[in-house]
Amino acid sequence: MQDQNPKKVYHPLDSVEDVEEFYQSIRREKLTHKLAPERPYCYWTIETYDKSNGIRGGGGLGVLAADMRRVAEQLQVPFVLVTPFYPWESHQRMENMEQIDYHTEKRYQDYGFNFVDTVNVKTATGAVALDVIEKRLGSSRFLCVTEPNFGELYSGESGSDHRLYQEVSLGFGGYKALKLVGCRPGIIQLNEVATFFAAVARLDELVSSGMDFYEAVVYTRKHTLYTNHTLVQAAEATFHYDQFERYVFPNIKSVSVKRWLSDKFTDGMIRLSTPTVEIAELRSGVSKLHARVANYHDINGNKIKFKSITNGIHMRTWTLPEIMDYYHTHGILDKFDLPTIRGFEENIEKITADDIRHLKNLGREKLNEILAHRTDQYGNPVFIPRDAMLFDFKRRFVDYKRPWLPFTDSNELARILQNHNAHYILAGRVHMGDTTMFGKLMDLLHLIDQNPILKERVHYLPDYDEELGLALSLGANSSINTPIVGLEACGTSWMKDIANMGILISTHDGGVADKPADSYLTVDGKNEAQEVKELYRQMEVAANAWQNDFDLEYWIHKELTAYLDVISGTRMMRDYLNYLF
Ligand SMILES: *Cc1c(COP(=O)(O)O)cnc(C)c1O
Numbered sequence: 001m002q003d004q005n006p007k008k009v010y011h012p013l014d015s016v017e018d019v020e021e022f023y024q025s026i027r028r029e030k031l032t033h034k035l036a037p038e039r040p041y042c043y044w045t046i047e048t049y050d051k052s053n054g055i056r057g058g059g060g061l062g063v064l065a066a067d068m069r070r071v072a073e074q075l076q077v078p079f080v081l082v083t084p085f086y087p088w089e090s091h092q093r094m095e096n097m098e099q100i101d102y103h104t105e106k107r108y109q110d111y112g113f114n115f116v117d118t119v120n121v122k123t124a125t126g127a128v129a130l131d132v133i134e135k136r137l138g139s140s141r142f143l144c145v146t147e148p149n150f151g152e153l154y155s156g157e158s159g160s161d162h163r164l165y166q167e168v169s170l171g172f173g174g175y176k177a178l179k180l181v182g183c184r185p186g187i188i189q190l191n192e193v194a195t196f197f198a199a200v201a202r203l204d205e206l207v208s209s210g211m212d213f214y215e216a217v218v219y220t221r222k223h224t225l226y227t228n229h230t231l232v233q234a235a236e237a238t239f240h241y242d243q244f245e246r247y248v249f250p251n252i253k254s255v256s257v258k259r260w261l262s263d264k265f266t267d268g269m270i271r272l273s274t275p276t277v278e279i280a281e282l283r284s285g286v287s288k289l290h291a292r293v294a295n296y297h298d299i300n301g302n303k304i305k306f307k308s309i310t311n312g313i314h315m316r317t318w319t320l321p322e323i324m325d326y327y328h329t330h331g332i333l334d335k336f337d338l339p340t341i342r343g344f345e346e347n348i349e350k351i352t353a354d355d356i357r358h359l360k361n362l363g364r365e366k367l368n369e370i371l372a373h374r375t376d377q378y379g380n381p382v383f384i385p386r387d388a389m390l391f392d393f394k395r396r397f398v399d400y401k402r403p404w405l406p407f408t409d410s411n412e413l414a415r416i417l418q419n420h421n422a423h424y425i426l427a428g429r430v431h432m433g434d435t436t437m438f439g440k441l442m443d444l445l446h447l448i449d450q451n452p453i454l455k456e457r458v459h460y461l462p463d464y465d466e467e468l469g470l471a472l473s474l475g476a477n478s479s480i481n482t483p484i485v486g487l488e489a490c491g492t493s494w495m496k497d498i499a500n501m502g503i504l505i506s507t508h509d510g511g512v513a514d515k516p517a518d519s520y521l522t523v524d525g526k527n528e529a530q531e532v533k534e535l536y537r538q539m540e541v542a543a544n545a546w547q548n549d550f551d552l553e554y555w556i557h558k559e560l561t562a563y564l565d566v567i568s569g570t571r572m573m574r575d576y577l578n579y580l581f
Contacts (some may be wrong), residue, residue: 044195054111122250158237171197224278312572353549367475414453420543519562
């Protein structure tokens with residue numbers, strides 16, 4: 001975001017004293033002794049969502065990785081993000097109300113990456129040379145592996161040879177890349193099991209350099225954190241033993257490490273979570289609810305315990321600069337972007353409806369600027385008038401998130417939108433190959449097309465990405481988040497909405513459920529029909545609140561008081577550092 005305000009908006013942590021103060025607020029003992037530029041926090045992820053650095057993700061997992069790096073950079077934590085640079089990425093556009101997928105080629109040279117050297121990973125048929133590229137940003141850096149045939153994110157089936165090849169390249173290749181730039185990991189965080197081979201590479205290095213196998217396992221376990229985002233182990237991909245023989249074992253030097261890994265197969269098949277929980281003593285889930293309900297078992301059938309560390313967002317990336325400035329100058333956030341220790345609740349109480357409306361109008365302008373170069377289902381740009389109420393639903397089009405829920409009774413939806421001079425923006429993307437959701441989206445677009453009120457007031461925006469995610473958080477008055485309860489691990493788009501003073505309408509799930517259900521407009525019910533009724537009722541509550549100063553202040557105060565701490569990426573980093581050290 002461009003800051004047009006000449007006065008200094010941000011308070012960057014550019015002095016060493018500030019950083020020491022942050023570290024000391026975590027623990028009295030200084031973390032700078034545990035993490036250093038040559039011994040950094042190493043974060044492994046198959047997906048990163050950071051468009052300005054040329055890497056497009058698929059969803060929340062990638063946004064989280066990008067935000068972790070941004071928070072580390074802001075707080076001057078020595079941090080390496082190890083991730084692939086995909087030479088291809090997928091996009092969507094609409095043709096005759098049908099989603100068309102297309103692909104664009106990416107060159108890392110165009111995004112300020114430097115070539116370091118190449119590293120080899122082995123397959124049964126020979127070696128593949130991977131380019132190691134890096135880009136430094138403050139105390140953080142991107143360290144990426146790539147080659148022309150690396151393909152795109154999540155290409156092929158989840159248990160396919162190509163996915164395994166990508167995962168092996170990221171793990172073994174990424175570990176070699178780390179050595180190449182002179183680092184050894186202070187800590188390894190595995191963002192989901194696709195990164196498991198990084199821990200194997202470390203174990204193998206220790207053992208083949210002479211450490212006793214069991215000592216090496218203990219050492220690796222102590223310094224590896226596995227972060228789980230998936231609820232059910234059964235949903236995870238499986239690989240065959242022969243795939244491991246071709247792609248994995250050739251990259252392992254130590255016979256005992258090979259034997260250890262072979263023992264993790266049952267009936268010739270393996271799920272990567274099985275060895276991952278053995279090699280990572282530290283394990284976390286991404287919200288309180290998720291850490292409690294994630295149903296994972298180790299190889300002996302014992303239930304795995306996950307520490308809950310709720311996702312946060314990098315607030316300066318996802319919040320209107322004028323709102324960040326407001327939080328800083330009104331004693332709501334401190335210079336680390338944590339809620340101020342003294343007075344943050346009282347200071348939230350002082351936010352007036354005029355302030356909220358003024359800031360939201362600025363956000364609306366920003367939204368319209370971005371909408372001007374995007375198109376709706378008919379290929380036209382969208383403009384939302386300043387005096388119109390705007391609801392939004394922006395997320396991946398997957399079934400459990402229920403994008404179709406508000407359209408259950410299309411006449412009722414039309415009535416609400418018309419009565420409140422409201423518009424509704426739906427932004428999403430159907431994953432390639434998800435024929436169910438592809439069909440549901442088409443049905444939805446035809447339903448909208450056939451109802452003149454919906455046709456005027458509901459806008460579908462394809463190719464959902466960070467730009468749209470941000471724009472809608474800035475400019476919408478109320479956002480709708482209705483996953484089937486129990487299926488959302490955390491979700492972060494609702495955090496962007498609250499940070500930007502929108503009214504959240506949500507089911508009590510994921511990170512939303514970290515706080516009591518009366519902190520926002522809850523959608524609940526014994527069955528889906530009841531939930532739909534509640535949803536429509538809450539849409540009216542939200543629309544009325546934007547017409548009534550007292551109610552508007554009530555809901556914005558309530559949300560910010562409850563969630564500002566949860567939302568803060570600094571809080572997330574503090575929680576990780578506290579857990580790790
Ligand atoms: C914030 C964001 C997400 C995260 O979405 P959730 O559905 O809340 O997990 C995904 N994709 C994009 C483009 C985002 O900006």
